[in-house]
Amino acid sequence: MKRTIILSLGAAALLLGACTQVRDVQLVGNWHDPLCAPDSSVVWGVFPNDQGSYNPIKASRENCAWFVEKQGDEPSDVKVAAN
Numbered sequence: 001m002k003r004t005i006i007l008s009l010g011a012a013a014l015l016l017g018a019c020t021q022v023r024d025v026q027l028v029g030n031w032h033d034p035l036c037a038p039d040s041s042v043v044w045g046v047f048p049n050d051q052g053s054y055n056p057i058k059a060s061r062e063n064c065a066w067f068v069e070k071q072g073d074e075p076s077d078v079k080v081a082a083n
Contacts, residue, residue, distance in 0.1 A: 026054045035059035036067075 025045040029035035034042045036059060043059040061067050 024048055028057060028059055029061075033061065034064070035061060036064035038063050040065045 025047060027045050028043055034044065035057075037043050038058060040063060042064075046054055046057055046059070048054055
């Protein structure tokens with residue numbers, strides 16, 4: 001019984017693998033610092049346009065909801081409350 005299930009799952013995996021279409025995808029960003037689309041959704045890859053070009057890529061780090069632009073290289077002063 002287990003052998004039949006395993007063989008069926010293996011055959012299904014091979015069938016799905018054979019039916020998938022390989023596309024040219026340019027990966028952008030990385031797992032720890034992804035790029036985001038203008039609607040703040042995370043972009044992992046970009047498909048080429050009709051001419052085969054990937055430009056312009058409209059995804060950027062500034063579009064991410066968690067992006068905080070650095071104001072400068074100077075460390076900010078920390079105020080300590082006195083009791």
